[in-house]
Amino acid sequence: METIKLRDEYIKLGQALKAAGLVESGVEAKYAVEDGNVKVNGEVATQRGKKLVDGDVVAYKGETIKIVK
Known part of the structure; x- marks a missing residue:
C-alpha cells in the first residue's frame, strides 16, 4: 500500500x-x-475532483493508496 502525505x-x-x-x-x-x-x-468514485482527506483509501487496478496527514 502506497501512502500520500497531505501538504494541505x-x-x-x-x-x-x-x-x-x-x-x-x-x-x-x-x-x-x-x-x-x-x-x-x-465505494466507486464518480468525481475526479473528489477531495481526499486524512484516512481515505483509494483502490485502482489492484493498487491501494492511503492518504495521511
Whole structure:
C-alpha cells in the first residue's frame, strides 16, 4: 500500500492517482473514474475532483493508496 502525505487539508482524487504513479495524466485519471474503475473507501468514485482527506483509501487496478496527514 502506497501512502500520500497531505501538504494541505486535502488532495483531489485525480491528483492522488497521478502522484502515486497509477495514471500518467489528468485525462487518464478522468477516464479511470468515468469508467467506474476507482474506489474511494470501498465505494466507486464518480468525481475526479473528489477531495481526499486524512484516512481515505483509494483502490485502482489492484493498487491501494492511503492518504495521511
